[in-house]
Amino acid sequence: xxxxxxxxxxVRAIDVDQYKYGFVTDIESDLAxxxxxxDTVRFIxxxxxxxxxxxxWRLEAxxxxxxxxxxxxxxxxxxxxxxEDLYYYAAPKGTKSGPQxxxxxxxxxxxxxxxxxxxLVEQEILAGVEQRRVAVDAVxxxxxxxxxxxxELSKAGVIFCPISEAIREHPELVKKYLGSVVPTSDNFxxxxxxxxxxxxxxxxxxxxVRCPMELSTYFRINEKNTGQFERTLIIADEGAYVSYxxxxxxxxxxxxxxHAAVVELVALDDAExxxxxxxxxxxxxxxxxxGIYNFVxxxxxxxxxxSKISWTQVETGSAITWKYPSCVLRGDGSRGEFYSIAISNxxxxxxxxxxxxxxxxxxxxxxxxxxxxxxxSQNTYRGLVSAHRKATNARNFTNCxxxxxxxxxxxxxxxxxxxxxxxxxxxxxxxTSKISEDQMFYCQQRGxxxxxxxxxxxxxxxxxxxxxxxMEFAVEAQKLISISLEGSVG
Amino acid sequence: MLSIKxxxxxxxxxxxxRGLDLEVKAGEVHAIxxxxxxxxxxxxxxxxxxxxxxxxxxSATLEGEDLLALEADERAIRGLFLAFQYPLEIPGxxxxxxxxxxxxxxxxxxxxxxxxxxxxxxxxxxxxxGLGISTDMLxxxxxxxxxxxxxxxxxxLQMALLEPKLCVLDETDSGLDIxxxxxxxxxxxxxxxxxxxxxxxxHYQRLLDHIRPDIVHVMAKGRxxxxxxxxxxxxxxxxxYAAYAADAA
Numbered sequence: 094x095x096x097x098x099x100x101x102x103x104v105r106a107i108d109v110d111q112y113k114y115g116f117v118t119d120i121e122s123d124l125a126x127x128x129x130x131x132d133t134v135r136f137i138x139x140x141x142x143x144x145x146x147x148x149x150w151r152l153e154a155x156x157x158x159x160x161x162x163x164x165x166x167x168x169x170x171x172x173x174x175x176x177e178d179l180y181y182y183a184a185p186k187g188t189k190s191g192p193q194x195x196x197x198x199x200x201x202x203x204x205x206x207x208x209x210x211x212x213l214v215e216q217e218i219l220a221g222v223e224q225r226r227v228a229v230d231a232v233x234x235x236x237x238x239x240x241x242x243x244x245e246l247s248k249a250g251v252i253f254c255p256i257s258e259a260i261r262e263h264p265e266l267v268k269k270y271l272g273s274v275v276p277t278s279d280n281f282x283x284x285x286x287x288x289x290x291x292x293x294x295x296x297x298x299x300x301x302v303r304c305p306m307e308l309s310t311y312f313r314i315n316e317k318n319t320g321q322f323e324r325t326l327i328i329a330d331e332g333a334y335v336s337y338x339x340x341x342x343x344x345x346x347x348x349x350x351x352h353a354a355v356v357e358l359v360a361l362d363d364a365e366x367x368x369x370x371x372x373x374x375x376x377x378x379x380x381x382x383x384g385i386y387n388f389v390x391x392x393x394x395x396x397x398x399x400s401k402i403s404w405t406q407v408e409t410g411s412a413i414t415w416k417y418p419s420c421v422l423r424g425d426g427s428r429g430e431f432y433s434i435a436i437s438n439x440x441x442x443x444x445x446x447x448x449x450x451x452x453x454x455x456x457x458x459x460x461x462x463x464x465x466x467x468x469x470s471q472n473t474y475r476g477l478v479s480a481h482r483k484a485t486n487a488r489n490f491t492n493c494x495x496x497x498x499x500x501x502x503x504x505x506x507x508x509x510x511x512x513x514x515x516x517x518x519x520x521x522x523x524x525t526s527k528i529s530e531d532q533m534f535y536c537q538q539r540g541x542x543x544x545x546x547x548x549x550x551x552x553x554x555x556x557x558x559x560x561x562x563x564m565e566f567a568v569e570a571q572k573l574i575s576i577s578l579e580g581s582v583g
Numbered sequence: 584m585l586s587i588k589x590x591x592x593x594x595x596x597x598x599x600x601r602g603l604d605l606e607v608k609a610g611e612v613h614a615i616x617x618x619x620x621x622x623x624x625x626x627x628x629x630x631x632x633x634x635x636x637x638x639x640x641x642s643a644t645l646e647g648e649d650l651l652a653l654e655a656d657e658r659a660i661r662g663l664f665l666a667f668q669y670p671l672e673i674p675g676x677x678x679x680x681x682x683x684x685x686x687x688x689x690x691x692x693x694x695x696x697x698x699x700x701x702x703x704x705x706x707x708x709x710x711x712x713g714l715g716i717s718t719d720m721l722x723x724x725x726x727x728x729x730x731x732x733x734x735x736x737x738x739x740l741q742m743a744l745l746e747p748k749l750c751v752l753d754e755t756d757s758g759l760d761i762x763x764x765x766x767x768x769x770x771x772x773x774x775x776x777x778x779x780x781x782x783x784x785x786h787y788q789r790l791l792d793h794i795r796p797d798i799v800h801v802m803a804k805g806r807x808x809x810x811x812x813x814x815x816x817x818x819x820x821x822x823x824y825a826a827y828a829a830d831a832a
Contacts, residue, residue: 534633535671537655538664539685539741540692549684553675553724 125182131155134288137182141257141291144264154277154287161281167444168473168505169413171349171386179320179351181289228253230294230310242306249305251335252297256324259295266297270328274357274394274421282353282415283390290324290355298333298364307563309338312352320351327357329364331397336367338566349377349412354389362397362424367405369562370418371570373577374410379468381440384412391418392448395427395456403430404447405561407570409577412441417475419448422456422484429458432561434570436577437470437502446476446507451487451517460491463555466502467578473505480517487517495525496554498547498578548575584609584780585630585749590641591805592629599625601805602641605782607749612781614791614816617802618824623784624668626802627753630782631665632658645749660692662748666738666755673725678737681725682707686744710743714770732763739770750774751782756790768793788820803827 125136134155138148163174228242230253246253252263260267277287294310312323329335352374358366368391377384387410393402404418420429431447449458458478466472472495480487495504506523528550536546552559552571559567585607592600599622607613617623629636630643632655643650650658673681687697698706711721714736726734735755742750752771756764771794775781783794791799791813799816801809808827809815 529671530634532671532673534631534655535667536673536685538631538659538667539681539745540656540659540689541685542656542688545684545688549676549681550673553673556675 123182123184124180127180128177129155129179129181129289133181137289137291140182140184141260143257143260146264146268147260150272150277151288154284155289157278158281158284158288161284163281167415167475168471168507169415169442169444171413171442174349174351174386176285181320181322182291184291228306228308230255230308231313246305246308250299250302251304252295253308254295256293256295256326257291259297259326263295263297266328267295267326270357270359271324271326272357274359274392275355275390280390282388283355286322286324286353286355286390289320290322293323293325293354293356294327294337294339295325296327296335296337298329298335300330301332302330303333304335307336307338309340311340320353323352323354325354325356326359327366327368328359329361329366329400331362331364333361333364334367335365336369336563338369338371338563340371340373349384349386350375351386352388352411354391356389356391356418358391358393358402360393360395360397360400360402360424360427363399364397365401365403366393367403368393368418369566370404370406370408371566371573372406372408372410372414373573375412376410376439376441377412379439381412384441385410387411387414387416389414389416391416392421393419393429394421395424395429395453397427398424398453399426399428400424401428401430403432403561405432405558406434406445407558407562407573408433408435408443408445409573411443414441414443414445416445417447419450419477420458421450421452422458422487423452424456425453426455427453428456430561431458431460431462432558433462434465434555434558434574435463435472435474436465436467436574437472438466438468438577439470440468441470441472443471444473444475446474448477449479449489450477451480451484451489454483454485455487456484457488458490460489460493461557462491462493463558464493464495464504465498465551465554465578466495466504467498469501471503471505473507475507475509477509477511478519478521479509479511480514480519482513484514485516487512487514487519489517489519491519491521491523492557493521493523494554495523496551497525497527547578551578584646585643585782587630587643588641590626590629590643591639592625593637593639594625594635598639599636599805600629600641603802603806605800605807607780607782609748609780610775610777611798612775612783612794612796614783614785614794614796614799615802615807616785616788616799616816616819618827619786621802621827622805623786623802624753625805627665627751627782627784630658630751631655631663656688656692659745659747660689664742664745664747664750666735666742666750666752668754668757670726670729670734670738672727674727676725677722678725679707679721682721682741682744685741689745707740707744710740713773714740714743715766716740731758732760732767735759735763735767736770739767739774743770743774748778749780749782751784753784754786755783756785756787764790764793788816791816801827 125133134151275283298304360366374385395402402420422429429449435443435445437443447460462474464472464474474493478489493506497504504525508521510519533546562570587605590600590603615623638651683703690697716736799811800807
C-alpha cells in the first residue's frame with residue numbers, strides 16, 4: 094500500500110485516546126440554573142459582586158442578543174445550538190469570586206493544572222526553560238482560580254488579574270476600554286459573551302513599561318453542558334510592551350460544549366502587544382461526536398501612532414473553530430501581524446483567518462497562515478484586508494499555504510481584499526500542496542518512520558509561524574503538532 | 584551481500600523487471616548500464632521499497648535477510664542507501680536538521696544512543712568539507728533551490744554520514760558538469776570499503792572513469808543481459824546501446 098494511502102487509513106483510525114487532556118476533574122460546582130434569561134445575567138453579575146454599571150452593560154447586551162440571529166456564512170456545519178439547554182455559569186464550589194492566595198486553592202484544582210503541565214507555583218517555570226518566568230492566570234470553567242506573580246508585576250506597575258477583579262478594583266480602566274474594540278453589538282457570539290461573560294484576564298501595562306515577564310492564561314472547561322464565556326482585555330499604554338499567551342483544554346465529553354470568548358487588545362502610541370494562543374480544546378472523536386464549539390471574537394486596536402499588535406495562533410483542537418483575530422490599524426504608522434497554524438484532523442471543521450483593517454496612514458500588515466488538513470476535516474482560511482480611503486500607503490503582505498494529508502480532507506482559501514485608496518499595495522500569495530509520496534519515500538529511505546517523516550515535513554511547513562512564538566511555547570507547540578497529527582500517521 | 588534472484592516487478596500492472604539476477608559481494612562495485620527504459624531506475628526503487636512498485640516474483644536479500652518483506656525505512660536501517668536521481672525538496676526543513684533526524688532515527692532503531700549535537704555538528708562539518716558543502720548550504724531548506732551539483736553532493740554527504748552497507752546510486756552523474764562529477768566521484772570513492780557494496784546505475788560510461796567498477800552489467804528488457812569487466816563499459820561507449828535497444832523493442 095502506498096505510504097500516503099496508508100497514512101489515510103490510519104487517519105481514519107484516529108482515536109480520542111490521543112487527546113491526553115481529556116480527563117475530568119471531580120469537583121463540586123456551583124451552577125447557575127440552566128438556560129438564559131435576564132435572571133441568569135443578574136445571577137452571574139451578583140456572583141461576581143459587580144457594580145450596577147456592569148450589570149446594566151450586560152443587560153443591554155442581553156436584550157440586543159435576543160434580537161440577533163446566529164451567523165451562518167462560515168464554512169462549518171453543526172446542528173442548531175439550544176441556548177436554553179446550557180449552563181452559563183459554573184464555578185468550583187467554595188471559590189469566592191474575590192482574589193485568593195495559592196494556599197486557598199482547592200488541591201484538586203492544583204492537581205488539574207499540574208496534570209495539564211501548568212505550574213501554579215511561583216517558583217516553578219514551564220518545562221525545559223531556564224531563568225524565564227511566566228505569570229499564570231488559571232481560569233476553571235467560569236472563574237479564575239489563581240493568578241501567580243501578581244505582586245512582582247504590580248511593582249512594575251503592571252496589573253494582571255482576573256477581569257472580575259478588575260471590574261471591582263479598576264473600574265475606571267474597565268469602563269474606558271471594555272467594549273471599545275469589540276462593541277456589545279458586534280456579532281451574535283460577542284454580544285452573547287458581553288451578556289454572560291464570567292471570567293478571563295485583565296492586563297494593563299502603564300506608560301513606558303516593558304512587562305518584566307510573559308503573561309499567560311490557561312482556560313479549562315470542566316463542567317458538563319457548560320458554556321465558557323471568557324473575556325480578556327489587554328491595554329498597553331504609550332510605549333509599553335507585553336507578551337501574552339493563552340492555552341486552552343477541555344475534557345472529552347460526548348456532548349458538544351460552547352466556548353464563546355471575546356478578547357480585546359488596545360495599543361496606544363508606540364505600544365506593542367504580542368498575543369499568542371495555543372488552542373487545544375477537545376476536538377471530538379473520530380466520528381465527530383463531542384468536542385468544543387469555539388466561536389471566538391478577537392480583535393486588537395492599534396489606537397496609537399506606531400503601535401503594533403501581533404497575533405500568533407496554534408489551533409489544533411475544537412470540533413468547530415470560528416475565529417478571526419483581527420487588527421484595526423487606526424494609528425498612523427501602526428502595524429498588525431497575524432501568524433497562524435491551524436491543524437484539522439478527524440472530523441474537525443476550521444473556519445479561521447484574520448482581518449486587517451487599515452485606517453491610518455502608512456500602516457502595514459502581514460499575514461502568514463498555514464493550514465494543515467488531515468482525516469475528513471475541512472480547513473478554511475478566511476481573511477479580509479481593507480484600506481480606508483485615508484489609509485495612504487497602506488501595505489499588506491499575505492501568505493497563505495495549505496497542506497493536505499490524505500484524500501478525504503479539504504482546504505479552502507477565501508481572501509477578501511478592499512482598497513479604497515490607490516496608494517495601497519496588497520500582496521497575496523497562496524499555495525496548496527500535498528505531502529507527496531515521493532517526499533515520504535525520500536525520508537523513509539533515510540530511515541525515518543512514516544510518523545517521523547510526516548512530523549518533519551509538517552514542522553518544516555509551519556516553521557515561519559513557530560518562530561513567532563515565545564521560545565518555550567514553540568517547543569510545546571511543536572510537540573502538540575506532532576500529537577495532533579499522530580492519528581494521521583499511526 | 585546483495586542477492587537478487589529472478590526478480591519480477593510491475594508498476595500499475597506493467598511489468599518492468601522480468602527475471603533479474605544479481606549478486607554483489609561486500610567490497611565490490613557493480614555498474615549497471617543500459618538503454619533508457621531498460622528498468623535501471625525501477626531496480627533501485629524496488630530495492631529501496633518505493634510504494635507503487637509491486638514485486639510479482641523472485642527474491643532480494645541483503646546479508647541473507649529478505650528485503651522485500653521490509654518497509655522502506657526498515658531497509659534503510661538495515662544499511663541500504665539509495666542516492667536519488669532526483670533528490671526531493673522539503674521546504675522549511677534545514678538540511679542539517681534532516682541529516683540529524685535521519686542519523687538519529689537510524690541509531691535509535693539500532694538501539695544506539697542518539698548522537699549529541701556537538702558531536703554531530705563536528706561529524707557533519709568533517710564530511711561536508713570534503714564535498715565542498717558550505718555551512719550556508721546546510722542551513723538552507725533540504726534541496727530547496729540547490730543546483731543539480733549541490734543536490735548530488737548532498738546525497739553523497741548523507742551516504743557518508745549514514746555509513747550504509749549497500750549503496751545504490753541512481754544516475755548520480757545526470758545533470759553534473761565535469762567538476763561536480765569529480766567531487767561527487769571522489770566522495771563516493773572515499774566510501775569504498777571492504778565491507779561495503781555498491782551498485783552504480785548509469786547511462787554513460789564517463790562516470791565509470793571516475794568510479795571504477797569491478798564488474799559491469801548491461802541491462803535490457805528488465806534483466807541483466809551481459810556481464811563483464813570494466814572493458815565492457817568502453818565497448819558500450821563505442822558501440823552504443825543499439826543492439827540492446829533493438830532487442831528490447
